[in-house]
Amino acid sequence: MKTNQFKIITVALVVAFFSVNCDNNDDNANDGVQSMDFSGTYVQQDQMARPAINTVFIASGQPKDDFNAAVPSKMGAKYQSIFQSRLLALNSGYTTNALGQDAAAFTGLLSTDVLNVSKTAKTTFFDGTNVLTGRALADDVIDVELLLIFGGPMGTSNAGLTSDHVNANDKAFTTSFPYLATAW
Amino acid sequence: MKKTKMILGLSLAVISGLILVAADHIDVPGTMSGDAGDITDVYTFQGQDTNNLVFTVNTQGLLSPNATAMATFKENVMVEINIDNTGDNVEDLVIQAIKRGDKMYFFGPYAPTATGTSSMIKTSAASGEVAISTYGAAPTMATKNGMKFFAGPRDDPFFFDLGQFKSILAGTATGFNNPGTDTFAGTNVLSIVVEVPKTMLGTSSTLNVWAETKKKQ
Secondary structure, three states: OHHHHHHHHHHHHHHHHHHHHHHHHHHHHOOOHHHOOOOOOEEEEEEEOOOOHHHHHOOOOHHHHHHHOOOHHHHHHHHHHHHHHHHHHHOOOOOEOOOOOEHHHHHHHHHOOOEEEEOOOOOOOEOOOOEOOOEOOOOOHHHHHHHHHHOOOOOOOOHHHOOOOOOOOOOOOOOOOOOOOOOO | OHHHHHHHHHHHHHHOOOOOOOOOOOOOOOOOOOOOOOEEEEEEEEOOOOOEEEEEEEEEEEEOHHHHOOOOOOOOEEEEEEEEOOOOOOOOEEEEEEEEOOEEEEEEEEOOOOOOOEEOOOHHHEEEEEEOOOOOOOOOOEEEOOEEEEEEEEEOOOOOOHHHHHHHHHOOOOOOOOOOOOOOOOOEEEEEEEEEEHHHHOOOOEEEEEEEEEEEO
16 A cells, blocks of 8 residues: 555656656747747737738828728728729729729729738739739739729720839849848 | 819829828838838748748838848837638738847747737747848848748838829829839838748638738737
C-alpha cells in the first residue's frame, strides 16, 4: 500500500514535470510574444480595398470619415445611391460600361469596398481576360477605372479621359519577396 | 451647346466638393500625409510560389526621400488584413500586424472572436515577427511556417497622373496628356508585406479582402 502511494506520487511528479516542460516549450515557440503587452481594444480608423474608389466617389469631410469607419458588409445599402449620383456627375452620359453594367450595377459593385481575389486564377485587377481577381503591383488600375467610368459600353467614348497615359511604376518590381522596389 | 455647358458646369460643381487624392493617399480624419493610420493602397496577388498569396498594405503616402528615414510605424496603430471566405463581406480570418520596439509582430490568419470595427489581438495566434527594415539598407525578411514577413520603407508602387486628373475636375483641362506625369514618382510609403500559403485561408476558391488600420483606445 505504501509502495503504491509512493508510486502514485512519483507518477504525479513526473507528469507535472513534463506538463511544465510542455508549457515552457510553447512559450519558447512564440519567442516571448506571450509575455509582451498586446492588450486593449483597437478601433477602426481607416478602411481600404479597391484603389481610388472611396476618394473618387465619397465627398471629403464627414462623408469620407464615415465611409472609412464603415464595414464592407454595411456599405452597399448605405452608399450605392451616393456612388450612382457621383458616377452620373462625373459622366452624365453614362449608359453602361465595358463590363455591360448599368449605373446601378456598376455602383452596386463599387460601393462594397472589398478586393475580390481568386485563389485559383491569375491575380489581376484586369488583364483583358481576368476581371477583379486580385490586384497585382503592376496593374494599371487607374486606366481600368477610367475606362469603366468614362469609356461607355465599347470603351471608346470620351477618349481623352479613359487613360492617364502613365502605364507603369517608376521603379521595377522584383520577382521575389518582398516584391516592392527599394525606397527612393 | 448651352445645355452641354450647363450640364458640365453642374457636374463640376458637384465634383468640386471632392478632394481627390488617389488611390487613397491621405484621407483619414484630421490627419496629414505621413499619418500611421492612413492606408494608401492594398494589394493581393499570387506569390512567386503560386501556392501562396501576398498581402501588401501601404501607409503614410507621398513620403519624400528626405522624410522617409524619419517615418515610423506606431505601436498604437494595428494594421489588419480582413479576409472573407464565405462571400458575405464579413471577415472570417484576420492577419494583424503591430510594432513593438524595432520589430513588427504578426498574428494570424486566425478567426477573430468578434468582427467589425473593434478588435483585440489574440497573442496565441502569433505567427511571426520581423525586424523593421531601415531606410537605405537591404530589406530584412523573416520566414516562419511557410509565411514570409516584411515591414519598412519601399517605393510607392502606385502610379497615376493625379495632377492632370485634378485639373480635369477643376475644369482647367479637358483630358489627360500623352505621356502623362506620374504624381507618385520618386515617393515612398511604409509597407507591410506578408506572404501566406493559400491553404491557411480556407477552402473557398475566391476571397474578399480589405485592410483596416485600428488605433488602440
